[in-house]
Amino acid sequence: MAEMVRKSSVGEVVNHWILAGSCIMLIITGYSFLFHIEVISSVFGGFETMKTVHNWGGVVFILSLLVSMVHYLKDAFEYDADDLQWFKVAGGYLSHKVKVPPMGKYNPGQKLYYLGIVGAGIAIALSGFGIWFMKDNVTVMLVSHLVHNVAFCVFVIAVPVHIYLSTLANPGTFQIMVNGMLPLSDAKKKYPKWMKSVGKM
Amino acid sequence: MANDKTNNRKAILVTPEACIGCRGCQVACKSWNQLPGIKTKNNGTYQNPPDLASAAFNIIQYNEVPSKENPVRWLFVSRRCMHCDDAGCMKICPSGALYRTAEGAVAYDRDKCIGCKLCVTACPFDVPRYDTDNKVTKCHLCFDRIGAGMQPACVKTCPTAALKFGDRDELIATAKKEGFGTIYGEKDLGGLGSVYAFKDEPKLYGMKENPSIPSSVVFWHNYLKPLSAIGLGGVVAAAAIHYLAIGPHKEEKEEV
Numbered sequence: 001m002a003e004m005v006r007k008s009s010v011g012e013v014v015n016h017w018i019l020a021g022s023c024i025m026l027i028i029t030g031y032s033f034l035f036h037i038e039v040i041s042s043v044f045g046g047f048e049t050m051k052t053v054h055n056w057g058g059v060v061f062i063l064s065l066l067v068s069m070v071h072y073l074k075d076a077f078e079y080d081a082d083d084l085q086w087f088k089v090a091g092g093y094l095s096h097k098v099k100v101p102p103m104g105k106y107n108p109g110q111k112l113y114y115l116g117i118v119g120a121g122i123a124i125a126l127s128g129f130g131i132w133f134m135k136d137n138v139t140v141m142l143v144s145h146l147v148h149n150v151a152f153c154v155f156v157i158a159v160p161v162h163i164y165l166s167t168l169a170n171p172g173t174f175q176i177m178v179n180g181m182l183p184l185s186d187a188k189k190k191y192p193k194w195m196k197s198v199g200k201m
Numbered sequence: 202m203a204n205d206k207t208n209n210r211k212a213i214l215v216t217p218e219a220c221i222g223c224r225g226c227q228v229a230c231k232s233w234n235q236l237p238g239i240k241t242k243n244n245g246t247y248q249n250p251p252d253l254a255s256a257a258f259n260i261i262q263y264n265e266v267p268s269k270e271n272p273v274r275w276l277f278v279s280r281r282c283m284h285c286d287d288a289g290c291m292k293i294c295p296s297g298a299l300y301r302t303a304e305g306a307v308a309y310d311r312d313k314c315i316g317c318k319l320c321v322t323a324c325p326f327d328v329p330r331y332d333t334d335n336k337v338t339k340c341h342l343c344f345d346r347i348g349a350g351m352q353p354a355c356v357k358t359c360p361t362a363a364l365k366f367g368d369r370d371e372l373i374a375t376a377k378k379e380g381f382g383t384i385y386g387e388k389d390l391g392g393l394g395s396v397y398a399f400k401d402e403p404k405l406y407g408m409k410e411n412p413s414i415p416s417s418v419v420f421w422h423n424y425l426k427p428l429s430a431i432g433l434g435g436v437v438a439a440a441a442i443h444y445l446a447i448g449p450h451k452e453e454k455e456e457v
C-alpha cells in the first residue's frame with residue numbers, strides 16, 4: 001500500500017458531511033417550497049412538517065458552517081502569485097495542455113468557493129431567521145425573503161459545481177472526504193507548496 | 202387562456218352610495234363561515250370590528266366625509282379580500298395553500314397553510330389574517346357557495362344591492378351605464394374580483410390609490426425563481442459537457 005497523508009482531520013470530514021447533508025436537504029426542501037413540489041413535501045407528510053424540518057435544518061447548517069470556519073477560514077483569505085496565475089489558466093480546467101502553477105493546500109477556486117459559501121450561508125441563515133421569527137414586521141419579512149432567495153441562487157449554482165469538481169472532475173479527491181487521507185505521491189503532485197510547508201517534500 | 206378567465210370570472214360589485222350600514226353582510230358571513238364573535242371596545246365609531254380579523258372576513262368601513270349638502274355624510278365601504286387577478290398572496294405562498302377557483306376567487310386550503318405569514322407581506326390590501334392555529338383566513342368569495350351556483354352569503358343578505366354578485370364584465374358595464382364615474386379595481390393588479398362603483402375619487406372612500414405588489418416580490422417572482430431553476434440546470438449541463446468535452450484532471454500528464 002502506498003504511503004498515505006492526512007489532508008482533513010476526522011473533525012473536518014464529519015463536519016463536512018453535516019454541512020453537506022443539511023445544505024442539500026435545505027436545497028431540496030427549498031425547491032419544494034419555491035415550486036410547490038408535492039412529491040417532495042409528501043415525503044415529510046406535508047408542507048407544515050417540511051417547514052419545521054427546513055427551519056431546524058437551517059440551524060444545523062449554520063452551526064456547522066460556523067464550525068467550518070475553524071477549518072478553512074484562515075486559508076481562504078491567503079492568496080499568492082501562483083494563485084493569480086491559477087486564475088489565468090482557469091485552474092487547468094479548460095485545457096489539459098496549459099501549465100498549472102504549484103498549489104498550496106487549497107486552490108484559489110476552492111478558497112473563493114468557501115468564502116462564497118460563508119457569505120451566502122450567513123445571509124441565508126440570517127434572512128431565514130427573519131422569516132421564521134419576525135413575521136409581524138413587513139419590512140424585515142420582505143427584505144429577508146429577497147435575501148433568502150438571492151442566496152439560494154448562489155447555493156444552487158455553487159454547490160453542484162463543487163460536487164462535480166470534488167468527484168468526477170478530479171478523480172481521487174472524493175476519498176479526502178471519506179477518511180481524510182490521500183496517497184503521499186498524489187499530494188506531492190497536487191499540493192506541492194503545502195507538502196513543502198509541512199516538511200514532506 | 203386570458204380570455205377564458207375573464208369570460209367566466211365572477212366578481213362582487215360594491216356600491217357604497219347604496220349601502221345603509223346595516224352590517225347584515227358581516228353577520229351573514231360569520232353565519233355561513235361559522236366564525237365566532239369578537240369582543241371589541243367602543244372607540245367612537247360605529248365601525249365594528251375596527252379592522253378585518255381572523256373571524257371577520259368582511260367589514261363595513263364607516264368613512265365620515267361631511268359635504269356641504271350633507272354634514273353627516275357617511276360612506277360605507279365593504280372591505281374584504283379583493284380577489285386580485287395578479288394576486289401577491291398566491292405568488293408568494295410557499296405551500297400552494299392559496300389558489301384560484303374556476304370562478305376567479307382566491308381561496309385557500311387551510312390544511313396546506315404553514316403559517317409563514319408571507320402572504321400578508323405580499324398583499325397590497327393588508328387582507329390575510331391568521332386564526333389561533335396560525336392558519337390563514339380571509340374572504341374566499343364563498344367559493345363553496347358560488348361553485349354550487351349560489352350567491353356569496355354577504356351578497357345574498359344585502360337588502361339594498363350595495364353588494365352585487367355576477368359576471369365581472371357585466372357588473373362593470375352596468376355600473377358604468379348607471380353613471381358611476383370611477384370603477385375601482387377595473388384594471389388594478391390585472392383586475393380585482395371585488396370592484397367598487399364610486400361617484401367620487403377613491404381616496405374619499407378610504408381606498409388605496411395605485412395598489413401594487415411589493416417590487417421585491419415581483420422581482421423575485423419574475424427573475425429569482427426562474428434563475429434558481431435555470432441556474433441549477435445550467436451548471437449540471439455545463440458539468441456534463443465539461444466531463445465529455447474536456448474530461449477530468451489527469452495528474453500524470455501535468456507533472457510539476
Ligand code: HEM
Nearest residue numbers: 019020023024110111113114117159163166173174176177
Ligand atoms: C454530495 C455532495 C458533496 C461532495 C461529494 C463534496 C465533496 C467534497 C470534497 C471531496 C472536499 C475536499 C476537497 C479538498 O480537500 O480538496 C470538500 C470540501 C469542502 N466542501 Fe464539500 N462536498 C459536497 C457537498 C458540499 C456542500 C453542500 C457544501 C456546502 C455548503 C460543501 C462545502 C465544502 C467546503 C466549504 C469544503 C472546504 C474546502 C473547499 O473550499 O473546497 N460541500 N467537499
Ligand code: SF4
Nearest residue numbers: 220221223224226359
Ligand atoms: S348588507 Fe349591504 S347594506 Fe348592509 S352593510 Fe352590508 S353592504 Fe351595506
Ligand code: SF4
Nearest residue numbers: 282283285289290324
Ligand atoms: S387582496 Fe390580498 S389576499 Fe386578496 S387576492 Fe389580493 S393579494 Fe390576495
Ligand code: SF4
Nearest residue numbers: 230340342343353355
Ligand atoms: S364572499 Fe363569503 S367569505 Fe367573502 S365576505 Fe362574503 S360571506 Fe364572507
